[in-house]
Amino acid sequence: MTARYAVDPDVTLAHTLPGRFYHDETVWQLTGERVFARSWQWLGSLDDVSEAGSLAPCDLLPGFFGEAGEPLLLSRDKSGVLRCLSNVCTHRGNLLVKTPCRADQIRCGYHSRRFDLAGRMTFMPEFGAARNFPSPADHLPQIPFGEWAGQGYASLNPAASLEEFLAPMRSRLSWLPLEKFVANSTRSRDYDIHANWALYVENYLEGFHIPFVHAGLNQAVDYGSYRSELHRYANLQLAEARDGEMAFDLPPGSPDFGTRIAAYYWWVFPNLMFNFYPWGLSLNVVLPQAIDRTRVLFRSFVWDESKLDAGAGAALHQVEMEDEAIVEAVQRGTHSRLYDRGRYSPAREQGTHHFHRLLTEFLYPANGALSAGAMMEAGES
Numbered sequence: 453m454t455a456r457y458a459v460d461p462d463v464t465l466a467h468t469l470p471g472r473f474y475h476d477e478t479v480w481q482l483t484g485e486r487v488f489a490r491s492w493q494w495l496g497s498l499d500d501v502s503e504a505g506s507l508a509p510c511d512l513l514p515g516f517f518g519e520a521g522e523p524l525l526l527s528r529d530k531s532g533v534l535r536c537l538s539n540v541c542t543h544r545g546n547l548l549v550k551t552p553c554r555a556d557q558i559r560c561g562y563h564s565r566r567f568d569l570a571g572r573m574t575f576m577p578e579f580g581a582a583r584n585f586p587s588p589a590d591h592l593p594q595i596p597f598g599e600w601a602g603q604g605y606a607s608l609n610p611a612a613s614l615e616e617f618l619a620p621m622r623s624r625l626s627w628l629p630l631e632k633f634v635a636n637s638t639r640s641r642d643y644d645i646h647a648n649w650a651l652y653v654e655n656y657l658e659g660f661h662i663p664f665v666h667a668g669l670n671q672a673v674d675y676g677s678y679r680s681e682l683h684r685y686a687n688l689q690l691a692e693a694r695d696g697e698m699a700f701d702l703p704p705g706s707p708d709f710g711t712r713i714a715a716y717y718w719w720v721f722p723n724l725m726f727n728f729y730p731w732g733l734s735l736n737v738v739l740p741q742a743i744d745r746t747r748v749l750f751r752s753f754v755w756d757e758s759k760l761d762a763g764a765g766a767a768l769h770q771v772e773m774e775d776e777a778i779v780e781a782v783q784r785g786t787h788s789r790l791y792d793r794g795r796y797s798p799a800r801e802q803g804t805h806h807f808h809r810l811l812t813e814f815l816y817p818a819n820g821a822l823s824a825g826a827m828m829e830a831g832e833s
């Protein structure tokens with residue numbers, strides 16, 4: 453029997469995931485189909501498919517679903533409908549579209565099979581004698597897709613709609629003029645970390661370490677009022693600004709009007725981090741590369757340049773370096789023969805507990821059917 457991990461729903465009683473969880477090859481194998489295929493994954497900007505009759509290849513989870521990711525194709529048809537299709541030809545598996553382009557059809561460069569922009573096969577040479585052809589399997593599979601703030605999201609097998617994942621964030625920030633956010637490539641970069649992806653995420657989900665790990669950030673945010681709010685598939689860490697530090701200028705329509713918010717740190721299960729600062733958004737996408745290797749994309753969208761270098765949203769690279777050093781140390785620590793698992797601070801680690809609960813819920817759907825007493829916490833079955 454392989455280990456089946458669980459975390460008690462009561463944070464005051466729960467133990468954290470054991471160190472071996474992060475090195476368990478069975479968990480790593482399950483993560484693809486049960487966690488990443490079932491959640492919503494960031495595809496990037498939709499700028500290349502803004503016009504009717506346009507195509508753009510995009511790859512889902514590069515480094516995880518194969519080296520280059522699952523090959524997908526964004527296709528906006530003549531009537532303006534945007535779809536997310538497989539970018540793999542249904543004949544013998546050639547990749548269809550290599551670069552963004554305008555087109556009125558999709559033509560495979562191998563044996564010239566053609567599809568319309570909705571993904572339906574329309575023509576195939578030399579198949580006159582083929583029986584039971586074409587069939588629905590000859591059309592391009594269409595993948596659940598959604599968009600928010602000019603960015604595309606796809607899910608191979610969603611556990612719930614994109615709206616259910618994003619709704620708490622969207623409504624809390626409905627006053628933000630996202631259409632004014634401008635992608636800024638010079639403030640975007642990729643980080644490679646020698647650690648399991650879940651260790652990176654769980655570190656992000658608690659502000660407990662801010663006074664101990666982030667001296668600079670600790671000057672900008674008020675640790676005493678720092679708090680987490682949990683939703684079904686997302687959570688929010690709310691950081692208020694210290695006196696004299698940069699804060700949002702909130703309109704009366706905001707539920708937080710009257711407070712001085714330094715940052716909204718929104719996490720969307722399992723690997724998306726939307727960090728809103730007075731200057732705009734730093735979107736972090738956590739891409740597992742191997743069981744002990746993780747790439748994190750930082751993508752900046754600037755709204756108010758004058759606020760870029762102040763408060764919680766300044767010095768993001770420095771904060772990232774501090775986080776990476778800790779996460780890599782924990783990666784080593786979780787290998788220890790003398791470490792099993794710890795406990796959660798009920799005051800400060802609700803977000804990390806929430807992540808571990810969701811992660812084990814997705815990894816072991818059958819856990820949900822068991823009564824709490826029937827399931828050994830973080831035990832084996």
Ligand code: FES
Binds near residue numbers: 560561
């Ligand atoms: S692989 Fe596309 S037509 Fe043969």
Ligand SMILES: [Fe+2]
Binds near residue numbers: 655775
């Ligand atoms: Fe941190």
